[in-house]
Amino acid sequence: MPNMRKTKILCTLGPATESAEVILNLMEKGADIFRLNMSHASHDWVRMVYGRIREAAAKGAKEISVLMDLTGPSIRTGDVEQPWQLQVGDWVEFRCKPDVAATVPLSVTVNYPELGKDLHVGDIIMVDGGMIQIKATEISEKRVIGTVLTQGEMKSRRHINLPGVPVRLPPLTQKDYADLDLGCELGVDYFALSFAREPAHIQHLQLLLEQKGSKARVIAKIENQQALQNIDTLVEASGGIMVARGDLGSECPIEDLPLIQRHIVERCSYHGRKVIVATQMLESMIENPVPTRAEVTDIFNAVIEQVDCVMLSGETSVGRYPEKCVEVLDTVIRRIEQKYPSGRFASDAPLKTNKHKTVKAAILLANSIPNSKLLVFTLRGVMAHLLAHQRPEFASIFAFTPNLHVSRTLVTARGVQPFVLAFEEGNPEKAIRDAIEMLRKHGHIKAGDPLVILSDALYDGINVDAILLRDA
CATH class of the missing domain: 3.20.20.60 (Phosphoenolpyruvate-binding domains)
Known part of the structure; x- marks a missing residue:
């Protein structure tokens, strides 16, 4: 298995x-x-x-x-003809618009016109993932001039971070x-x-x-x-x-x-x-x-x-x-x-709806039964995602949905193995039988395994959250 x-x-x-x-x-x-x-x-x-x-x-x-x-x-610098070998204390200019003339030898454009409006004197400009740090010393709407704090090589189109500075990017x-x-x-x-x-x-x-x-x-x-x-x-x-x-x-x-x-x-x-x-x-x-x-x-x-x-x-x-x-x-x-099947049970998550409470009850039941498996039948994936967020301690989660897109979104949820399975309206028992057969075929369960089954089946036009307990 x-x-x-x-x-x-x-x-x-x-x-x-x-x-x-x-x-x-x-x-x-x-x-x-x-x-x-x-x-x-x-x-x-x-x-x-x-x-x-x-x-x-x-x-x-x-x-x-x-x-x-x-x-x-992202905020990026423009092109430089040759990489700059920056030394501590060098002056670097960032021009906020392409048509602004350079005033120092080491001058480069940036693709963010609001840079001069967002920065204050003393703010740190991090270039290329922080490999180069520059302290802003002169600021206007057209340009920002700063002094180099850490030496390094600066190439074209480098990414800029502005720690702690609120920016107005779209x-x-x-x-x-x-x-x-x-x-x-x-x-x-x-x-x-x-x-x-x-x-x-x-x-x-x-x-x-x-x-x-x-x-x-x-x-x-x-x-x-x-x-x-x-x-x-x-x-x-x-x-x-x-x-x-x-x-x-x-x-x-x-x-x-x-x-x-x-x-x-x-x-x-x-x-x-x-x-x-x-x-x-x-x-x-x-x-x-x-x-x-x-x-x-x-x-x-x-x-x-x-x-x-x-x-x-x-x-x-x-x-x-x-x-x-x-x-x-x-x-x-x-x-x-x-070695560590679960670090914690996500009991701090608020139980906002009856569906949350049903999911929590199913997990408490599964956690109390050794070698149990959780089966969830879901149309939109909501119940399966809720199960994943609650982090069951030992039980595996197998999610069944007739919707291919829902199945693909469930791939990202921790502990969930999704399957596409057709649901027959008014016949939830058939879906359960088909799901058990599918899991046996893939080697996920064997005869006698305890199954905690969770569904929001439709009865007389009303969605009813249900928990079933049975053996495979």
Whole structure:
């Protein structure tokens, strides 16, 4: 009987993993979700790769979820003719508009016209992930001049972070709107909103999706201090959160990063939203065939925190050992979950509705019965997501839905194994029999296993939440 892994694996696809063969191999080694990073992808490439993902899923008889990561409104420098070798004390100028004349030798444009309005003298400008730090000393609406605090090489089109500075960037760029149209056309399951700062940004994107007829959900990427200040409202407004530790590490004191990660995971648990931990999970494996000991410990912490997904970025998009990375993640996660099946029961989540109470009762029952399995029958996925958010201690969750899109969204939920199954109206018993047969076929259950069955079956036009207990 296969041992289910609860924590899901999200892989970013790129030049190293774009072939149909490698995509299928990644799935077979444990990938559950594929990420399309629109910061580096053309529309033609996305169409090609998306088709390959769906073909591989059909061959592997496994549901796969696809997340399109929108680029978002990042602040970047313009071009420099040759890389600058910056020394401590050098003067650097950031010109807020292309037609503004340079006043110092080291001068570069930025793509954010409001930079001079948002900054104050003394603010720190972090360039290229914080590799270069510049202190703002002279500010006007046309330009910002600062002194270099840390030496380093500055190249063209470098990303800028402004720690603690509220910015007035729009939630989406023109490029994002075009990418959004493509994602809706293809039918991706999730959109990741980069640099989400306010719940209104998420609501804006969700409204656009509804207008386009898309059922995709929005994952909010937490990347700056502004987002952290609004974390509860962002979590509530979203379908899930991505802890984007790259930009967070530039925006916040590095010693606070583990505390921030834990806090975000706890807020997602409280509000019943999924959470993804991203960035540098196996960074060393971009070039090396084995991880560092610290990386394995990082994975341990994420699994013990009971996150829904851990994400690979450059490791699988451009790295030398993408398949090995997935294999390592899968092996390490399984070992940790075997030793620590559950760190905590999510009893702090509020029981807002009768459905919440029914789900909680089902989990208490399953946790009290050794070797039990949880079966949930759901049309929209709500009950299955609620089960996942409550973090059952030992029981595996098998979700059955007639809706393919719902099945794909459930792939991202911790501990849930989704299946597409036709429901016959007025005959819930047939659906249960068919589900048990399907699980036996896949080797997930055997005769005599205790089953806790949860459904919102329709009786005489009324949805009735029900808990059944029976043997397989």
